[in-house]
Amino acid sequence: MKFNNINVRISSTATIGQNVKIGDDSVILDNVVIGDDSIICNNCVIGEPTNDYYYDENYINPKTIIGAGAMVRSHSIIYAGCVIGDNFSTGHRVTIREKMEIGNNCRVGTLCDLQGHSVMGDYCWLHSNVHIGQKSKIGNYVFIYPYTVFTNDPHPPSNICIGPQVDDYSQIAVGVILLPGVKIGKHVLIGAHSVVGKDVADYQLVVGNPAKPLKDVRELIAKDTGVSHYPWPYHFSRGMPWQEEGYEKWKSKN
Amino acid sequence: MKFNNINVRISSTATIGQNVKIGDDSVILDNVVIGDDSIICNNCVIGEPTNDYYYDENYINPKTIIGAGAMVRSHSIIYAGCVIGDNFSTGHRVTIREKMEIGNNCRVGTLCDLQGHSVMGDYCWLHSNVHIGQKSKIGNYVFIYPYTVFTNDPHPPSNICIGPQVDDYSQIAVGVILLPGVKIGKHVLIGAHSVVGKDVADYQLVVGNPAKPLKDVRELIAKDTGVSHYPWPYHFSRGMPWQEEGYEKWKSKN
Amino acid sequence: MKFNNINVRISSTATIGQNVKIGDDSVILDNVVIGDDSIICNNCVIGEPTNDYYYDENYINPKTIIGAGAMVRSHSIIYAGCVIGDNFSTGHRVTIREKMEIGNNCRVGTLCDLQGHSVMGDYCWLHSNVHIGQKSKIGNYVFIYPYTVFTNDPHPPSNICIGPQVDDYSQIAVGVILLPGVKIGKHVLIGAHSVVGKDVADYQLVVGNPAKPLKDVRELIAKDTGVSHYPWPYHFSRGMPWQEEGYEKWKSKN
Structure with a gap:
């Protein structure tokens, strides 16, 4: 139904694996x-x-x-010069600019809108409409929710570019702004609509504008379940x- | 000018009404x-x-x-499995995922970006760049303004999915976040940039993060007109x- | 690589300059x-x-x-009826509706998503995902950062439409909402995530929801450099x- 080989254009210098659609x-x-076994849907570049x-x-197109x-x-x-691991999946209308390094299973x-010149580890999930400015660094198992923005210019406009860093297992809720250069630790939870301008230690829940540490996420009792x-x-x-x-069990081996 | 029958592909199992472009x-x-009388512009799927x-x-494509x-x-x-009423209109680059039920005149x-698995009544107007998460419920005559997000996961990431509900005639201003499962009454007005985590009664104006009831919308005196x-x-x-x-008059009959 | 004259359709009433791709x-x-010397990339309208x-x-298509x-x-x-100056550049998936007037070097x-019926001067830079509602007025040398919204309806929904005005050299940071009809002076800096409902005088830094003047931008000492x-x-x-x-030197001559 969708793969009819209509108007498909593949450069002679491209290398397409086995069983690719x-x-x-x-x-x-x-x-x-x-x-191998990849699917590139319609109307992609x-x-x-x-x-x-x-x-x-x-000009020679950098390897992608x-x-x-x-x-x-x-x-x-997806721009030339990106390096993306296995089992990558995207929604529609994604833009990934040059020199974006993305691990496996993302x-x-x-x-x-990933502006490139950034690094993202393995098993990261970015929901819809996330904007990652250049020079950002994202660890592994990081989830980022819609309308969140990673910024990188401390005195706009300037020629300084220092992106945020987010460490493993952290959760960045919807509509969050990370200000230039902030460092977010591991297992952090950033509440919806927060503006984060100061570094956040491991396991902190931070909320608000400006975002402040509220408590340790391990002490966060959910109303519906009574546990953290x-x-x-x-x-x-x-x-x-x-x-x-x-x-x-998995952690004990990794 | 726009309808030249170039590269149009229509499945043999599709049913196209009279006078459709x-x-x-x-x-x-x-x-x-x-x-009948529908217009599907260029580059749509x-x-x-x-x-x-x-x-x-x-796989058999669900009926759309x-x-x-x-x-x-x-x-x-627009994904397979959507059911959309009469006089539907969209802007450009809209994404509507499967199992979205939309009434008439929307x-x-x-x-x-409508993530599907949700219901929207009649005469709803969503302006640009609104994100409706799965399991949302929107009544009739609801207006939603740009960069508003309906969320649905109370403990991200989890497998729980409980969308917000918005009742008839409510207005959700720009840049609002509705947290998972909140219930918004009728004739509610939610101010710009609010984060709504608690249910809102009929006729309330709520604003802020966290959003709090400010007054009854019927008491809201506009500076420019002196009336509500x-x-x-x-x-x-x-x-x-x-x-x-x-x-x-219309209401007295409906 | 990109310009192969495949599926390009140019109206016989269009006027294409020298050396255009x-x-x-x-x-x-x-x-x-x-x-002359313009590049319109692939899949544009x-x-x-x-x-x-x-x-x-x-219907006769207005001149663009x-x-x-x-x-x-x-x-x-880009809709018919737009008038755009020299050296214009865009990212991907930009939408510019009718009657948008844009100066040079923007x-x-x-x-x-520029909703049209608005004016923007010279040397303005809009970063990704900026939404400009109708009847907005933007001066020269204005920078606007991602997820910022210009609104125009004071009592939604109404038939009133009064857009914001932003004067020369002002900087509007990420995730800002300008409320209908606000007037922003020259050299203003609006902090990330602000909601601006009152007019802002020249050289003010304003932040917050509702945004309040914090100080004169000339007194704003940067942590990293020790100067404003x-x-x-x-x-x-x-x-x-x-x-x-x-x-x-340039200013002394202009």
């Missing part, structure tokens, strides 16, 4: 490598050239790598590497 | 039904298959229904069913 | 004028007809003008007309 009206540009392409006659088992939904644009939701749901890996495993055996 | 580069997939399609060999008189602007994606603005503009149906009728005879 | 799958509609087109048999040296990135939609980022970075033109010149000679 490319959707109608999609374009795979120079020096793109796509791993993979290997979008960087700005130099338009002005430099000798997408690992095995990818599912890139329609109308997404998900990036509809309308996300944090650290969340003990309570949520879908799609995570501890899905089979549980976090405790 | 389909824009160039648009795709109508299996089991889609489009009502109607009946986008759900995730199962990619993995299930026996768009009523009569629709105007779907360009680059929009408008959904540019870049809106709420309940708004007495002051605004464009496109509403009481446009001809006024809200009072 | 039009990307694959792009459409240039009636009465569009594109200046330039001269998108206004609503009347769908209902008026005698894009100046010389434009760089319109892929999947952007940049509009990925996913921006404002007025910013003394500290930032990339892409600005004072790039060669510095702001002071």
